Amino acid sequence: MHKYIWGVFILLSLAVLSFLNSNVSVARTDAGDRIGKGKPIEVLADNALEWHRDQKNYTAKGNATLKQGTFQVDGDMITAFYREGVNKSTEIWKLISNEKVIVHLPPHKAYGDHVVYNLDTGIAILTGENLRIETPNEVITAKDQIEYDINSLVLTARGGAQVVTSEETLKANKLVARFQEDTTGSLVLSKINARDNVRVLTKEESIHGDRGTYDVKTGKALVNGNVEVYRGESRLSGDRAEIDMDKGISQLYADIDTNGTGRVRGVFYPGSQ
Numbered sequence: 001m002h003k004y005i006w007g008v009f010i011l012l013s014l015a016v017l018s019f020l021n022s023n024v025s026v027a028r029t030d031a032g033d034r035i036g037k038g039k040p041i042e043v044l045a046d047n048a049l050e051w052h053r054d055q056k057n058y059t060a061k062g063n064a065t066l067k068q069g070t071f072q073v074d075g076d077m078i079t080a081f082y083r084e085g086v087n088k089s090t091e092i093w094k095l096i097s098n099e100k101v102i103v104h105l106p107p108h109k110a111y112g113d114h115v116v117y118n119l120d121t122g123i124a125i126l127t128g129e130n131l132r133i134e135t136p137n138e139v140i141t142a143k144d145q146i147e148y149d150i151n152s153l154v155l156t157a158r159g160g161a162q163v164v165t166s167e168e169t170l171k172a173n174k175l176v177a178r179f180q181e182d183t184t185g186s187l188v189l190s191k192i193n194a195r196d197n198v199r200v201l202t203k204e205e206s207i208h209g210d211r212g213t214y215d216v217k218t219g220k221a222l223v224n225g226n227v228e229v230y231r232g233e234s235r236l237s238g239d240r241a242e243i244d245m246d247k248g249i250s251q252l253y254a255d256i257d258t259n260g261t262g263r264v265r266g267v268f269y270p271g272s273q
Helices: 005-020 030-035
Strands: 024-026 042-043 048-052 057-068 073-085 090-105 108-118 122-128 129-134 139-142 145-149 154-164 168-179 187-201 205-215 220-229 234-246 250-253 265-267
Touching: 073 108, 090 122, 108 145, 108 205, 108 234, 129 145, 129 154, 129 168, 139 168, 168 205, 205 234, 220 250
Parallel strands: 024 090
Antiparallel strands: 042 057, 048 057, 057 073, 073 090, 090 108, 108 122, 108 129, 122 145, 129 139, 139 154, 145 154, 154 168, 168 187, 187 205, 205 220, 220 234, 234 250, 234 265
């Protein structure tokens, strides 16, 4: 059946439910404000809509799309779980989408094979292959999981995580990225904390360490713990490094240990680039 016809059928079903139960809404959270709380929920699918009354969910199958305001979820199958809210209204509190999932939260898009979005907590968890978040300035990827807290605007990428920009790449086993709203109301990346097997890759050098922090606004990164800097064949080591991405300056420091022997070390090869 044509997608438009199924879309009309689904909207009519929601309209009937709205008539019987006062209204269809989403759980009340700060996230609801960002994704269009109070606006109509639109569901489209190519194949079918199933209403499981006992399990209290709707399942849209076949190239399914769920929209509310600027928020949109695409997937081969989308299941929306509901409960009885205020004045016996039907309140949608959780969404699950499978296969070829795309989550739209302008100006960001998230990709994965499986997403669970809890509207009570405002947390969306993506798993599967080729996990990534695309923003206007960065691409964030991970192998295990990407978790996005829409309320606090914090994204956590786990397992082979990395943030790629036009100038540098930050890699770690775990990345915690914090976003904030700019003067236009758009979400922009503010700061990144990195843990375990941290690597900062610029056009000229590679910096390794145990943990790191990158402040996007200032363009400065700080790497701590067993720091090693590779530049061509040359190698430097120390306890912490400060990198100014904008100026292209890296500084390496030693933290004096209990024996007072903390030192930085550099090995250079004459004739190397």
